[in-house]
Amino acid sequence: MTEKHHTAHHGKKEAEADKEWEPKIVGxxxxxxxxxxxDLCGVSRFQYPTNIRLVRVMCSTRVSPHIVLDVLEAGADGxxxxxxxxxxxxxxxxxxxTEKRVNLMKRLLREAGIEEGRLRLEWVSASEGEKFSKVVTEFTEEIQKLGPSKVHTDDMVKAKVAxxxxxxxxxxxxxxxxxxxNLLSKGNAYGDTVDPEKLTGIIDVATEEEFERALILELARIRPMSVKQLGMVMEVPTDRVLRHIVLLRQNSxxxxxxxxxxxxxYKTIEIGGEQ
Amino acid sequence: MPENTSTEKEKPRIGVFICHCGSNIGGFVDVKAVTEYASTLPDVAYATDNLYTCAEDGLNNIKDSIKEHNLDRVVVSSCTPRTHAPLFQRTCEAAGVNKYMFTFVNIREHCSWVHMKEKEKATQKAKDLVRMGIARARFLEPQEETKVDVTPTALVVGGGVSGMTAALSLANMKFPVHLVEKDQELGGFVKNLHGLMMTTKSANETIKPLIDKVNAHKNITQHLNSHVASVEGFIGNYDVSIGGDGAEAKEVKVGTIIVATGAVPLVPEGLFGYKEHPNVITSTEFEELCNKKELPKLKSVAFIQCVGARGQTVSYCSRICCNVAIKSAMNIAENRDNMLGVTEEKAAETGEVVEEPTAEKKAEEEGSERRRRRRGRGRRDEDEGGEEAAAPSSGVEVTVFNRDVMAYGVEHELEFNKAREKRVKFIRYLPDNLPKVSVKDGKLEVGYFHETLKMERTMPVDLVILSTPLVAQPDAATLSQLLKVPLGQDGFFQEAHVKLRPVDFATDGVYVCGACRGPADITEAVSQAAAAASRAVIPLANGFVQAEALTSRIDEAKCSGCGTCVEACPYSALRKNEEGVTEVIAAACKGCGCCGATCPENAITMTHYTDQQLLAEAKAALEEV
Structure with a gap:
């Protein structure tokens, strides 16, 4: 809760101080x-705000969570x-x-304390030029409202996104x-159908655990930390932190x-022994 | 930052060409300023602007600059790659720069045309986009497109009308064809039918010329009583094993495969008294009885349409059954070829009159027909209970209970009209109030709610014919797995694109036609078969397929063989090799990148769309200038 107050206050201050702020959005x-x-949007001359920069991929399925999260970490606002x-x-x-991957990205953004609204998935067909302009206009306005990404100002958020x-x-x-x-549409390797809710639960748990472990590694990379310190900084119970540490130690x-x-x-072991 | 590692190789020499597109870009973006900015960016050896980069002097400018400035990669900043990339790529290649060393930056559709009132911001965006393109260009690598030889032979699975037509088309184009039929003879579903619509010939007579041609064709090898046992390989190079009843499997090598396995009629278990009463039969069984001349004695026949279709057992409309019912109803009404088996002898016994209507009766019939026409043809509901309905010429009352009659197209609607003129009754029912077939005093009857009269009625009948939809072959799933092509939700084979690629599978080298793709009549099956053959012959005639360079690449050292990518690939372009690691079948890969984003070991790189390239491009957008 306190974090929220902090952001709202901060966002306001930022807006006052820097009226020139323009969101940076990557599509x-x-x-x-x-x-x-x-393209059709352009041919039809439907106008939209200039903030978005577009990157072409062959299929949206190419957009791995790593790409999106890395670009958010680098400072994209949307x-x-x-x-x-x-x-x-x-x-x-x-x-x-793509849909499944974006769901994972959103789960991870929640963990990292980044507003989910900063990531938007849209289906736009080749004939929906006008829709494209509407999508971009709306999304830009939404990002305007959210203000600059906390990645710019809050090191903890940046570490969490990493x-x-x-x-x-x-x-x-x-x-x-x-x-x-494939599990949901075709069932598992044994031909059994898979309960969507159960699978969602499994992924939720996995996301939370993997995120916490990654955060421990991220924090303990900067300086060695105790379980208690990690628990406090991460706002995670110490017994949970300890269990993560045991597993991380087992995996060297x-x-x-x-x-x-x-x-x-505890200090993170850098792969390849590099600093 | 790992982005600055291009030093290992020679420093990139990037040429940037920025287009005014007349005033299309130049009118809304300060192209000169963008060009000037581009020339200040690292690794840019040359930057210039053109009035029209795609015009001859623009293209020559690219070629000359490549030589003059020793450029090893080219960025064109103009319109959309979707239309102009091939042109500029050819230009690069002509000047000795690999076409994959080219990057397109869209500052027209994605900038000048959508920011027409904000020149300053549009110019800033154009600068950013050009910087992004240059960032991507730094990480480009030359690629080679490989050619894969094609075995100039085809396999057609299914010896029905569509399979035979496809095989014949290919054989006539001088390509050897293996035709696999699971039955002991050719002809498929149609060979069991009696009559066909809009032809006076029987089904067998109609398809006999086709069968004869297939039998006589030296390019067609028939495999009867056989099935496809296994399929290995990819477009151009399939190793197919054809299994027979007890016989040893035959191995054949083919370049392309056409699936034409047809469909089967739904067996309406538990519907409308089927199997409970011998005189409740399916329309397919009716055809068989007609062929064998074993119809029971008929005075009144009821067809029930959409049995098990349209939201009952299956969700779809089978399309052909209305026309089949209209055809059969007319045949009964006309007693075509004396199908009702009313012999003079028999007629004498039963006191029936063998048809040859008297002039008097004919005149009467025509008169009432004219009256009918005056009342309008559009009336689908029966005027039962209206004026006296003159019986059809065979004297058999024919009623078609339907939800609505799908007599689509020009000819079918005319047949429908003719049927009504022959006094075939079309009585409508609603899906929530189905007709009921029951037995009373040993006699069959159909109870129904008359939607026009709004009352329950009963009709005694001798025979109930259930029009059931065509459903997918029970073994379609097996074949789909062997060929690694998808089935739709109803179990029919699913084409690559519902409108634009109706006879292709998304997997190159495999094609589909006829009723295995969904209910089709003979006319449709024949056109689809000819279409599938014309698609399947392209690789055979070319003799090779060009594999795109936009494929995934697997780092075998990283691959753990988990198989997640193999499952995720929609094209079956990945397979595990003997060492248990995944390998890419370049000829089958479409370059979508699904496997790359999926790989849990990060062992897959997407050629030309690497993480490094995409991240460099995207992060360049965030740089403060």
């Missing part, structure tokens, strides 16, 4: 539908992902996977989300360092 559009829709309408994907099922990015690259989350669409991802009296400190 990833699939070549066949939404990029073509954006990300638009555009694909073909469901069942109209040029690559048949690509956008179904942790979200790392979490999105873990085997567990990638495998779960990579299989999610974190090492005990400079015990202060009876309190052990």
């Amino acid at each position: 990833f559009l699939c070549n066949w539908c939404s990029y073509a829709g954006a 990300i638009l992902v555009g694909g073909c309408h469901l069942n109209d994907c040029h690559y048949m099922t690509g956008n179904y996977h 942790a979200a990015d790392d979490a999105s690259e873990t085997f567990r989350l990638k495998a779960l989300v990579g299989k999610e669409f 991802m974190i090492a005990m360092e400079h015990p202060e009296g009876f309190t052990p400190l």
